[in-house]
Amino acid sequence: MPDKKAPTDHPVHPLIEARWSPYVFADRPVPEADLCSLFEAARWAASSYNEQPWGYIVAAKGNPAQYEALLSCLAEGNRLWAKTAPVLVLSVVNLKFARNGKENRAAMHDMGLAAGNLVFEASARGLSVHQMIGILPDRAKEIYAIPEDLEAYTGLAIGYPGDAAGLPDALKERNGKPRQRKPLRDFVCGGKWGDPSPWVLKKFASE
């Protein structure tokens, strides 16, 4: 495996440091008990008015017809590598509150919170998740008979990270590339937008 540990400026939990999005997965199924725990973790995310606007469609390689159907809902560029994942998932968001049909402004954000929990639980179990916004929502809507107010929103490829040796060069490079992020001073502000909080510029003794 490439060394993908985040080069952090401040200490974070080892599972946050370790998470990354592989472009190749090992040919090894994910136990059903682990899958349950992944969705259980998503289940306990916070959401606005406890609406829980998230849903999931799951397909494992053990059921080839279901797997192929789900793979066909991913954008072509993602199918190329996601097809090595033993489990594929579509996340589905309900954009309206179930109780009154009004717009839920937090729906997509809260779907992200649930995904964050799922990804964290995956990391704790040695699993990796590669999330994709590149899916075909209309195709998913048709295949899975998704109701009107709901929308297939992201794809998730889930499995154990695999050997990049057989990947095409472009994907091999993306798979092995060191992780990079903006520094805190670029996005953590105090008095006005764009003025970094003074403490983000400090080094702390504990580090």
Add this chain to the structure above:
Amino acid sequence: MPDKKAPTDHPVHPLIEARWSPYVFADRPVPEADLCSLFEAARWAASSYNEQPWGYIVAAKGNPAQYEALLSCLAEGNRLWAKTAPVLVLSVVNLKFARNGKENRAAMHDMGLAAGNLVFEASARGLSVHQMIGILPDRAKEIYAIPEDLEAYTGLAIGYPGDAAGLPDALKERNGKPRQRKPLRDFVCGGKWGDPSPWVLKKFASE
């Protein structure tokens, strides 16, 4: 503290099980080094095209003018309880890609991923986060001179959980209420939307 441990149907990481959203915080400041680690955790979330569409405006009680300004950007109902938090945050989302100005469909979702990381890191440090969609984005835009394509999106109250004894009855009840969620069979599907995946109905030996 009330017992808010999630009554899970499948095992999850203890920090996911333990997280909840308090309505009262202890009168105890959050060390700056811990704050840095919270935003560092957010920093390493995944995002579409590694856009990192998230930003934060942070105010601690140690700076009363900044704290009052941020408190004034929360919806009135949230101000009632959030004012006990030693740290308040507005999360700000960039709805367009910085590199080409095009709409970023994943922006709000990815902001949720970053928030998930932040909340998890907080839990690991004994801190609690109560997230709110009820904020006043226009007021925030004005006070903090937030640029046109960006939007203040959620509020976060951060601190150590406090004693609910002094809370008004309605908030005391919400603070102590057991956490509830839909069961997995209601939102994890297989063949069609609404058909539960067969394995979510199973009990596993490891539990």
